[in-house]
Structures are given as structure tokens and as C-alpha cells.
Amino acid sequence: MTFTQERTIADQVRLDFPILHQEVNGKPLVYFDNAATSQKPLFVLDTLRDYYEQYNANVHRGVHTLSAKATEAYEAARDKVTAFVNAASRQEIVFTRNATEAINLVAYSWGMNNLQPGDEIILSVMEHHSNIVPWQFVTAKTGAVLKFVELTPEETLDLEHFQKLLSDKTKLVSVVHVSNTLGCINPVAEICTLAHKYGAKVLIDACQSVPHMPVDVQQIGCDWLVASGHKMCAPTGIGILYGKLELLQAMPPFLGGGEMIAEVFLDHSTYADL
Ligand SMILES: Cc1ncc(COP(=O)(O)O)c(C=O)c1O
Incomplete structure (x- = not known):
């Protein structure tokens, strides 16, 4: 043409x-x-x-x-x-059905197995419900507690409030990079640095940033990052989960079957610990 x-x-x-x-x-x-x-x-x-x-x-x-x-x-x-997304290794990229499934993968595989009663998960009030509901399921099962970062009067993430919420109880921070409701860009690298000081893991919901701006997972320093194909011209039904390799390797499978033909054992006790 x-x-x-x-x-x-x-x-x-x-x-x-x-x-x-x-x-x-x-x-x-x-x-x-x-x-x-x-x-x-x-x-x-x-x-x-x-x-x-x-x-x-x-x-x-x-x-x-x-x-x-x-x-x-x-x-x-x-x-x-x-x-x-500048991942350190191709093994750090997991294909999912969408961003929602990527968040659920972390919630079920990591959250359900690593959180105890009283542990805290920090979200923000600007999260998409796909980054709230899975954590509500996790807290209902584990006894962990959800905390929400408020907004500034300018309707951006209140970083001071975030710092007040952080404590030794914080085990996970899960926040959006670019808000789908407010359009603001959150300082995700700073959020990771602050959260890591308390040993908390950080998940970044990058659904609205990956399609529109350079996103470098190593520069951000996050533990997981999720994005969605259908918001960036790909067909419906594709999402990605980035995860640091050592974390992904320590996470039990979220779904069984599919490519796991080599995992079939006649001894059913093999997976008793999963
Ligand atoms: C910020 C954000 N997170 C998560 C989602 C859910 O994405 P998906 O449709 O890939 O599950 C959306 C979709 O609107 C979104 O805007």
C-alpha cells in the first residue's frame, strides 16, 4: 500500500x-x-x-x-x-491466559504457600480488581491481612502513606505501574527498593505500561511483573508473568497437566507436599 x-x-x-x-x-x-x-x-x-x-x-x-x-x-x-522487558533469562517468562491468570498464579502458588496469619500484603486503592480479588482469596485462606495505600490530593500514589504501611510484617507489595483508572505512573523502582528493605516481595501489574512505554524488569527490580497481550495488539488469550528465576523455581505448579507428561507417576504420594 x-x-x-x-x-x-x-x-x-x-x-x-x-x-x-x-x-x-x-x-x-x-x-x-x-x-x-x-x-x-x-x-x-x-x-x-x-x-x-x-x-x-x-x-x-x-x-x-x-x-x-x-x-x-x-x-x-x-x-x-x-x-x-529485559528479563535476565528466557526461563523467567511464563505464558499465561491473561494478566489475571498471571496474578492468580503468584497468589495460589506463592501466596497460599508462603503467607501466615498476621502477615501483610500491601495493595493500593487504585488497583484493578484483578490485583485485589486474588489477594482477598489468599488472605481468607491464610489469615494474612490486606493493607491499601491511599492517594495524594492530586490522585497519585501516596508514597509517604506507603512507607508508613511498610513493616517487618509486610510480605508482599502488589501495585499497578500505570493506573488504568487514573493514568498516573507509579514510581515502581522506588517502591521495590523500599519494600525489599523489609524483605517483602513485589509484584508489578504492568498491564497499562508494557504496551506504552519501555519497561525493564531488571531496572525496576521487581520480583514478578504481569502484562496482557490483548491490550497490546496480540490476540485475546495471552498474558505474561515475569518472575525472578530463583522465585519461579521455588514455586509449586499452579495448574497440572498440559506439558507435564513427564510428571506422571504411579506413586501418588509424590505430590503430597505440593
Ligand atoms: C491495570 C490492569 N490490571 C489487570 C487487568 C486485567 O488484565 P487481563 O484482561 O489481561 O486479565 C487490566 C485490564 O483492564 C488492567 O487494566
Whole structure:
């Protein structure tokens, strides 16, 4: 496709999104709800079509050509995500269904197994409910307690209040990077430094930052970070969990089956401790 000089960048970008080539209520469709989910450009739609037409197969679970090709593409995507968020190793990237599942993975695998009655989890009042409800489940089961950082009068995260909430009881801080409701950018590297002084772990909900700004997990210093594919032009049904390798290795499986064929034992006591 060639572009004339009169076309604005917006016109050019619109060409990439077939869903925008329609009218709603007699007017050209304008879509502003990208924070909820983004539309998908032709390149993504073509890639999906190519996958299903050329090499759809089980990833990591087949010995035939299509499976090898699908596995290669799947692992190449892991390398791209590793570089995109600057993880130290590709083993630190886990694919999930969405950010909600990534948070639940940490809540069930780490939270349920590491929190005791009286331990504290710090969230903020600006969290998406996907970063609240899993922790409510965890506190109901473990007896840990939720604390919420308030906002400043300017509706940004109140860092002074955060520092007051931090104590030796704090075991986890789970906060959003860029708020989906307020649009503010939280000082996540500083939050990690402060929380780590008390030995607390930090999870960053980066759903709204990864699509729009450089996000470097090593520079932030977080223990886990979650993001969502469908908010950054990927198909629905893909999320990522970044986790520091030693933490991920210490976390028991959250879901069983799938690629865990080698884990099948006839001795059922093997998993009694999970
Ligand atoms: C800040 C934030 N966290 C979490 C989520 C949930 O993401 P997902 O749909 O990938 O589960 C959203 C979605 O709107 C969000 O904006």
C-alpha cells in the first residue's frame, strides 16, 4: 500500500486495522477503549491465519514436523518477550491466559504457600480488581491481612502513606505501574527498593505500561511483573508473568497437566507436599 503525503499518521494507522473500516450509527468507527483491549492490526491477523493454515499443532507435545515448527515459533515468542522487558533469562517468562491468570498464579502458588496469619500484603486503592480479588482469596485462606495505600490530593500514589504501611510484617507489595483508572505512573523502582528493605516481595501489574512505554524488569527490580497481550495488539488469550528465576523455581505448579507428561507417576504420594 502506498501513502500519499496528505495522509496523517492516524489515517495510515487506521489502514492497518480492518475493524475500523466500518461505520457505526452512520459515522466512521472511532475506537478509544484501548486500555480495556486493543484492536488487532493486519499483521497480527495475517500471522494468526498463517499459523492455522501452515503449522497449527501441539506445542511441546508432538514429534512431527508441524509440532516442531509450532514449538519453535512459541519459543521464539518467549525470546522476544524476554528482550522486550529485559528479563535476565528466557526461563523467567511464563505464558499465561491473561494478566489475571498471571496474578492468580503468584497468589495460589506463592501466596497460599508462603503467607501466615498476621502477615501483610500491601495493595493500593487504585488497583484493578484483578490485583485485589486474588489477594482477598489468599488472605481468607491464610489469615494474612490486606493493607491499601491511599492517594495524594492530586490522585497519585501516596508514597509517604506507603512507607508508613511498610513493616517487618509486610510480605508482599502488589501495585499497578500505570493506573488504568487514573493514568498516573507509579514510581515502581522506588517502591521495590523500599519494600525489599523489609524483605517483602513485589509484584508489578504492568498491564497499562508494557504496551506504552519501555519497561525493564531488571531496572525496576521487581520480583514478578504481569502484562496482557490483548491490550497490546496480540490476540485475546495471552498474558505474561515475569518472575525472578530463583522465585519461579521455588514455586509449586499452579495448574497440572498440559506439558507435564513427564510428571506422571504411579506413586501418588509424590505430590503430597505440593
Ligand atoms: C491495570 C490492569 N490490571 C489487570 C487487568 C486485567 O488484565 P487481563 O484482561 O489481561 O486479565 C487490566 C485490564 O483492564 C488492567 O487494566
